[in-house]
Amino acid sequence: MTDLLTERQQLSYIAAKAADARLNVELETEGMTLNIGPQHPATHGTLRIIVRLDGEQVVWAEPSCGYMHRGYEKLSEVRTYPQVTTLVNRIDWLGSFANEVPFILAAERLMEVEAPPRAQWIRTILFELSRIANVTLFLGDLGVQLGAVTPVFFAFRDREHVLNLIESVTGGRFHPNFDRIGGLKDDLPKGFIDECRLGMRKIRNFCDEIEDLLIGNEIFQARTRGVGIIPREVALQYGLSGPNIRASGVDWDLRRDQVLPMAWDKVDWRVWTHPDGDSFARCWVRLQETREATKIVDQLLDGLPSGPIMAKVPRIIKVPAGEAWVSTENPLGEMGYYVVSKGDLGPFRVKIRSASFNNISVASWLLQGVYVPDIITILASLYFILGDIDR
Amino acid sequence: MSDTTDTTTEEPLALPGDGLREGIVDELRRRLGESLVDTHLKPNEDLWVRVATDAWRPTGEALLDMGFEYFCFLSALDWLPSPYGRGEDDPTEPPPERSTEVVQGYAGGDTRFQVFARVTDPRRHVAVTIKADVPDDTMTVESWFTVYAGANWHERETNEMFGIAFAGHPDLRHIYLPGEFEGYPLRKDFPLLARMVKPWPGIVDVEPMPALEAEEGSGD
Numbered sequence: 001m002t003d004l005l006t007e008r009q010q011l012s013y014i015a016a017k018a019a020d021a022r023l024n025v026e027l028e029t030e031g032m033t034l035n036i037g038p039q040h041p042a043t044h045g046t047l048r049i050i051v052r053l054d055g056e057q058v059v060w061a062e063p064s065c066g067y068m069h070r071g072y073e074k075l076s077e078v079r080t081y082p083q084v085t086t087l088v089n090r091i092d093w094l095g096s097f098a099n100e101v102p103f104i105l106a107a108e109r110l111m112e113v114e115a116p117p118r119a120q121w122i123r124t125i126l127f128e129l130s131r132i133a134n135v136t137l138f139l140g141d142l143g144v145q146l147g148a149v150t151p152v153f154f155a156f157r158d159r160e161h162v163l164n165l166i167e168s169v170t171g172g173r174f175h176p177n178f179d180r181i182g183g184l185k186d187d188l189p190k191g192f193i194d195e196c197r198l199g200m201r202k203i204r205n206f207c208d209e210i211e212d213l214l215i216g217n218e219i220f221q222a223r224t225r226g227v228g229i230i231p232r233e234v235a236l237q238y239g240l241s242g243p244n245i246r247a248s249g250v251d252w253d254l255r256r257d258q259v260l261p262m263a264w265d266k267v268d269w270r271v272w273t274h275p276d277g278d279s280f281a282r283c284w285v286r287l288q289e290t291r292e293a294t295k296i297v298d299q300l301l302d303g304l305p306s307g308p309i310m311a312k313v314p315r316i317i318k319v320p321a322g323e324a325w326v327s328t329e330n331p332l333g334e335m336g337y338y339v340v341s342k343g344d345l346g347p348f349r350v351k352i353r354s355a356s357f358n359n360i361s362v363a364s365w366l367l368q369g370v371y372v373p374d375i376i377t378i379l380a381s382l383y384f385i386l387g388d389i390d391r
Numbered sequence: 392m393s394d395t396t397d398t399t400t401e402e403p404l405a406l407p408g409d410g411l412r413e414g415i416v417d418e419l420r421r422r423l424g425e426s427l428v429d430t431h432l433k434p435n436e437d438l439w440v441r442v443a444t445d446a447w448r449p450t451g452e453a454l455l456d457m458g459f460e461y462f463c464f465l466s467a468l469d470w471l472p473s474p475y476g477r478g479e480d481d482p483t484e485p486p487p488e489r490s491t492e493v494v495q496g497y498a499g500g501d502t503r504f505q506v507f508a509r510v511t512d513p514r515r516h517v518a519v520t521i522k523a524d525v526p527d528d529t530m531t532v533e534s535w536f537t538v539y540a541g542a543n544w545h546e547r548e549t550n551e552m553f554g555i556a557f558a559g560h561p562d563l564r565h566i567y568l569p570g571e572f573e574g575y576p577l578r579k580d581f582p583l584l585a586r587m588v589k590p591w592p593g594i595v596d597v598e599p600m601p602a603l604e605a606e607e608g609s610g611d
Binding site for chain 2 (some may be wrong): 069073079241250252266322325334350353358365
């Protein structure tokens with residue numbers, strides 16, 4: 001494995017191995033199986049992890065999921081296209097609007113309709129707002145998992161502004177169900193643009209606070225730097241996506257690297273990567289992405305085009321036969337839908353590719369050899385949403 | 392191989408601007424030869440490739456070698472039309488006649504079940520969807536576990552949801568369902584019980600609205 005690591009990673013790897021060797025000579029311990037979850041203060045939702053310990057060290061780990069499996073792929077087959085967005089809202093419940101977009105785009109691609117420019121821009125704004133709502137909670141929750149209680153209060157305080165913005169547009173704080181085939185349900189409400197600018201300023205302040213309080217904190221860095229290193233090749237093979245893969249040095253962002261009828265290519269922003277691939281890198285990349293998202297929203301508000309928000313679509317939507325795959329860069333990573341249509345009112349088959357399922361499947365590889373307190377750090381930095389694993 | 396020419400007549404492969412995906416098809420054909428059964432190319436959009444069942448794992452290896460390092464997903468398709476429709480039948484009526492004809496999607500196919508996977512080249516930003524038929528008698532394809540480590544969980548999920556076995560997978564335990572669960576939920580002939588135990592209200596709600604009842608009463 002060492003040949004896959006950069007020089008910097010190799011040094012920390014060798015140091016860790018040397019420490020382990022010393023420990024193993026000094027202590028003869030018996031193995032023990034520890035069951036973390038399904039209910040545990042340090043897990044979001046109900047992910048259960050079974051670890052086999054040798055002293056303080058993990059020798060084998062296996063996440064056990066399925067406690068929240070809701071069978072959305074099967075349910076989609078008995079629903080019409082507009083009804084499916086209600087289901088997929090609940091996959092990643094912290095960034096719900098972002099779940100609707102790739103499904104709607106896939107249906108639009110099959111129908112060969114495209115939303116008018118204004119709808120595309122508002123979609124992108126709401127998409128980035130749900131990214132901020134999602135990642136701010138991560139940044140706050142991260143502190144709790146490492147024993148710092150303050151950041152989570154900051155996170156909930158400032159996330160509220162974003163949720164209020166989403167509510168003012170869509171009427172729903174968590175499950176907007178706002179995206180329609182061919183456009184959006186409604187236009188932006190009066191006064192939204194000023195409110196949104198104010199909200200973005202608050203989020204940027206929050207990012208600065210978190211950077212001072214948490215990311216720059218000495219204890220935080222000691223707990224996360226060099227812990228849970230995922231080399232580039234491993235990250236790609238397991239299909240890690242989003243900030244997790246960018247923290248392993250892969251410069252790949254689906255917002256920039258594919259052609260979609262969305263507005264990301266109209267604004268100036270950058271993709272952040274980090275070469276280290278450790279827990280710290282993953283947290284750092286997420287923090288930078290939150291800042292970048294506020295910049296994207298600000299620029300989109302500046303250049304918001306006028307015009308209709310719905311394309312001409314029939315009242316009863318029948319999608320022509322065909323197959324389409326659309327994925328977008330969701331807060332957690334690549335989220336995509338493989339939609340198979342037979343020309344019916346509802347999809348024939350929907351394969352939902354959610355980011356957390358792949359992101360957490362690396363855990364059994366990654367947790368081998370780490371110490372018990374690091375399990376929590378690593379899982380926190382991988383950042384999964386249970387609904388996104390189990391679908 | 393022969394089907395490729397069919398695709399060419401339907402929609403010309405030589406549309407300008409998608410030399411990238413055509414190059415991928417050519418490279419795959421060079422590496423796989425006769426095992427590459429069919430392709431479907433939507434210029435500047437997406438690429439589907441169907442390979443022979445025996446070539447499922449070698450295809451994965453070839454793709455990994457060609458730079459498709461990122462494993463996106465692996466799953467299966469059941470092309471049998473559902474015998475229950477959308478679960479909206481009136482239980483008091485005899486069930487309607489439904490087609491049982493198995494019609495495969497892009498890049499064709501010969502069997503009811505197909506496995507399909509998607510891999511991406513993170514450098515060239517291009518992805519390809521690979522399909523392969525699953526033989527009806529053995530219901531087995533080779534595992535991609537040794538090629539893409541991430542296929543592990545996806546194959547476990549496909550196995551429990553469709554009943555497709557993956558030869559060479561070390562541990563095909565259930566991942567979502569309880570260990571003793573019987574049946575394969577994502578097969579089309581597995582009924583969606585929520586629609587079976589309680590009839591679809593849109594169809595069988597035959598009680599008149601209270602207001603209508605009152606009107607009828609006054610009329611008499």
